[in-house]
Structures are given as C-alpha cells and as structure tokens.
Amino acid sequence: MTAKSTIEQQLDHRTIRAFTKQPVAPAIIEQLVSVARHTATSNFQQAFSVISVTDPAKKEQIAAIAKQPYVAANGHLFVFVADQHRDQQIGAEMGKTENHLGGTDRFLQAWSDTTLAVQNTEVAAESLGLGTVILGSILNDTQQLIDILALPQLTFPVLGLAIGWPDQKPQLKPRLPERFVHFENTYQLPAPLRPQLAEYDAVVHQYYDLRDTNRRVDTFTNQVKARLALQPEKRAEMLTVLHRQGFLLE
Structure with a gap:
C-alpha cells in the first residue's frame, strides 16, 4: 500500500x-x-x-x-x-x-x-x-x-x-476544522470560541439531520455542554x- x-x-x-x-x-x-x-x-x-x-x-x-x-x-x-x-x-x-x-x-x-x-x-x-x-x-x-x-x-x-x-x-462524520486543533509553537485557541464554532455546528447539525440512521437534532457545542457534568x-x-x-x- x-x-x-x-x-x-x-x-x-x-x-x-x-x-x-x-x-x-x-x-x-x-x-x-x-x-x-x-x-x-x-x-x-x-x-x-x-x-x-x-x-x-x-x-x-x-x-x-x-x-x-x-x-x-x-x-x-x-x-x-x-x-x-x-x-x-x-x-x-x-x-x-x-x-x-x-x-x-x-x-x-x-x-x-x-x-x-x-x-x-x-x-x-x-x-x-x-x-x-x-x-x-x-x-x-x-x-x-x-x-x-x-x-x-x-x-x-x-x-x-x-x-x-x-x-x-x-456517512463520514465531520471533524473540527484545523484551526481549532493545530497551533504553532504555543497553544492558541481562538477566543471567544463558541461564535467561531457556529459554522462547524451547522455542518454537524446537517450531518445528524441527514444521516441514514439515528437521526437527531444536535451540534458539536451542545454535545460538549451536555457532557461537561456527565459521569x-x-x-x-x-x-x-x-x-x-x-x-x-x-
């Protein structure tokens, strides 16, 4: 290969x-x-x-x-x-x-x-x-x-x-855009963060809405929020x- x-x-x-x-x-x-x-x-x-x-x-x-x-x-x-x-x-x-x-x-x-x-x-x-x-x-x-x-x-x-x-x-699950996971030399997460994730949230929402099985209304940031206190x-x-x-x- x-x-x-x-x-x-x-x-x-x-x-x-x-x-x-x-x-x-x-x-x-x-x-x-x-x-x-x-x-x-x-x-x-x-x-x-x-x-x-x-x-x-x-x-x-x-x-x-x-x-x-x-x-x-x-x-x-x-x-x-x-x-x-x-x-x-x-x-x-x-x-x-x-x-x-x-x-x-x-x-x-x-x-x-x-x-x-x-x-x-x-x-x-x-x-x-x-x-x-x-x-x-x-x-x-x-x-x-x-x-x-x-x-x-x-x-x-x-x-x-x-x-x-x-x-x-x-279907292929959409991943976070590179700017949120790849930095140079120091940690450089953009701030404020959530507004900049709005476009990715929309992509994730569409993925869940259109996939073949287990369709639901959801976004990446909503999943993060739901899991913050979940154990x-x-x-x-x-x-x-x-x-x-x-x-x-x-």
Whole structure:
C-alpha cells in the first residue's frame, strides 16, 4: 500500500458497528496481533497485552458493560490492556523486588503503549477491508471487566477494538476544522470560541439531520455542554480501581 492510499484510507475512516456473519480468519487475527506487537513503544518496555475475547458469555458481559449490544454480535473482540505485571514478574524472577511500576510515569508509559497499539491495529484492519470500532465504553465498569478477564495486579484495561467484515457504510462524520486543533509553537485557541464554532455546528447539525440512521437534532457545542457534568456512576470509581490494581499509589 502506498503512502497516499494509506492517508486516503485514514481520512475516510468510519466507525463500523454492524458486521456480516463472515468470521475473521485466524490468520488475519494473528497478522493484526503481529502489527500490534510491532507498534512503537516507550523505552522498549512493550507495556501492553492484547486479549481476544472469544467466549460468547464474556462478550455478552462486556457488551452489557459497554451498553452496546453490537459488541456481542458478529466480529472479533480485542481488549487492549496496559501491562506492567509482566515486568514485575521478570524482576521478581531475577531477584529484583523493588520497583516503580505502579507509579504515574510507568502507568502513563503503559497507557500510551496500549493506545498506540490500538490505533496501529485499527489502521491495519481497515487496510484489509475490515470495519472497526474502538470501544472506550468498556471502561463503564472497570472492576467488573477486570474480574471478567481475570486481570492481575499492575494491569488495567484501556480500550476495546471490535473488527469484522462491514455490514454498513455510514456517512463520514465531520471533524473540527484545523484551526481549532493545530497551533504553532504555543497553544492558541481562538477566543471567544463558541461564535467561531457556529459554522462547524451547522455542518454537524446537517450531518445528524441527514444521516441514514439515528437521526437527531444536535451540534458539536451542545454535545460538549451536555457532557461537561456527565459521569457514569462506575466511571467515578475508576481511580479507586486503579489503586486496587496497584497504580497511582505514590
């Protein structure tokens, strides 16, 4: 694939939530995991793991956490996990019990390694014609997810990724104009902000009004406002769960 076609593919990214009944071949899953393994990593620590969730009962449980039934439907489900447990095991087996693996620095390294692996895997999957949906919704109840996946200390789930052969082609969702996300040398958000977002709000309004499914009246700034004070109950417990897993205790 040329650089140009890769860019075109990424600019045409659409979240796919409906997959055909055609399974994703094991060879493709192996290839995608290989792509994840070859992702750039902080300090060569490779501080993430990938769990393929193939047990239908577990998929149903995770779909319930995510409040998205399609997670349990057709397609292959990955859960990407920030993982400092592996390094702890290596150190213990080499007689090194003191470590800072639960500290903020090492946690953020693991988190960034994991999210980079998710993005790499998504790009690779789409290059093969697969559809994808990244699932931040698995964090709606992190403790339950940790229990379902039997995650040990010094691990934490970051994102899910469902892939499959697309059974839909949704409209391309409009993104913020460049001037609101790309600055030079210093942070330079234009002010006052909302009036300058009016044109983008109109584009988003039209997108929601004309798209094929789940039409509604909405804008970008209205969505931002609605989410400012929104926090699902179990997400409010996330720091407590991080502490239970051995992270951010410093």
